[in-house]
Amino acid sequence: MDKADPFIRARGIGKHFGGVTALADVDMDIREGEVLALLGDNGAGKSTFVKVLAGAHQQNEGVLEVAGRSVVFASPQDAAGSGIATIFQELALSDNLTVTENIFLGRELTTKVAGFPILRRAEMRRRAIALLQELEAHIPDPDRPVAGLSGGQRQAVAICRALNINARLVIMDEPTAALAVAETRKVLTLVRRLAERGCAVVLISHNIADVMAVADRMIVFRRGRKIAETTRPDTHAEELVSFITGAHPSLRVLEQAH
Amino acid sequence: MKNPHHRSLLLLATLWLVMLLIFVLIRPAILQLSMAESVLHFSSMLALVGLGQALLILSGAGMDISVGGMVSLTAILTMMAVQAGVPAALIPLLALVIGLCLGLVNGVLVISCRLLSLIATLGTMFAYGGLALALTGGATVSGVPGWLLPWGRGTLLGIPAHFLTTVMPAYLIAAAVLALTPLGRWILAMGNNERSARLVGIPVGRIRFILYGVSGLLSGLAALISLAWFGSGRPDIGTNMELESLAAVLLGGVAIAGGRGGVGGVLAAVLLVVGLQAGLQYLNISSSWQLGVVGLLLILALLSDRLPWRFAKRV
Ligand SMILES: Nc1ncnc2c1ncn2[C@@H]1O[C@H](COP(=O)(O)OP(=O)(O)OP(=O)(O)O)[C@@H](O)[C@H]1O
């Protein structure tokens, strides 16, 4: 793969739920080492788009290429196999399981004993601690159920999950939505750290300040369509807001076209 | 008690103590070794059925109301097959296979057809139980070979043979799977939060389908015990087992919504339920009253899950 080639190349992605068009004709390139922010009003189609990337939904139209190869994901497993890890808006954590168990859920380390897969608890615990330290996530006890963790700590657990599968793309759907200022800052630091490790990061957020703080590139959705694409040096908060609300002058023409 | 699981186990231990105390106060003679042996004897079938029930509820698949119907129909169909000429040597295999198939029918209805588990298995409970009665006209079906009876009636080291050879291994295996294997983590994860389990790629539907099969298999095993014990197939042998198994599972600390609990508590609760019934029997209290008491226990178990929770919310 050429260095300049995007990790993900999506072309003409469309998705319908019954009569609702959630996505229409979306093109997108996603590059490694870059934080890409997806913006848009409620119901604009951001979550639906990343669910297609994550294998949680299948697109009705369009093609998806990962590292230059056309793929069809039947499940989040398939996507994970291609190096795509997703931290969903509804954090996919099980409250009743511990931090370590959540980090490894669905991808447990095992050894065969008499042909049966037996959990390697100590090894998983060791790796979980190492991952948490690498992220400088302050989680004192990896053996505690995640039920008692703060929002930021839960994000950290979810990010550890992604790192644990050696993801090349980490998708985060509103990771800071429920967080206070200090926790938000920690999560944004984690986001930058992921990109510096060479991961591609897709970040969905309604918070323009967060986006301006961490994103290299921004894409705005409106009513299931991609209506704007820009980079941090080329834009400013007000412009992004006007794209999101549909007030930007360039959008008038578009609205008439559809 | 913050941890609801500890709270349910505490309730269970309390009930055990209260029961023993009451029986001792009323009739001390009740506490004898032969009583313990007969409680174990009566416990096997309920323990097996309750194990399947517990695994289903833990996984969030809902409950299996049809367990009693499966036990009755499996016992009847097995013996009818033998009367129709199938070699008696195949009885054990037959019971397991028939139980498994009946369980998988539930799996198809609940998982593939997406029916509500409560309603679907209520339907099969009447279908299976009704079929067992209809096929026999209510009469028992004889023809259990003599070689099977010692297993159903004998003891080893003071423990009933069938308890030793079915209940103990089944619970040990289930406990090991839950504690030591990925499947165990997955069952607890999907019982707690089905959506997130699906998102991390746990095959929720497939596992629950298999667990319905396991519930059927264990019901088949319970039916086999009944054959070896009574020497004939009884069309009403599984009556009330849905109530008793639910009471045992919930008293045993398994959360009705899934995701919390273990099988050790369930076995202790099975012994409690059976011990209580045996004790009441000993005191010559009719079986209708016994059933009522089990119903009360079920409600108590549900309340223990709920009451402190609402209280905590108000504070
Ligand atoms: N599973 C589904 N079934 C039916 N409609 C859906 C489903 N998921 C999303 N939609 C619809 O698709 C459209 C896009 O929704 P989506 O969740 O992608 O929006 P979003 O941009 O993530 O919004 P938000 O910012 O509120 O999270 C909405 O109209 C939504 O109602």
Ligand SMILES: [Mg+2]
């Ligand atoms: Mg969304």
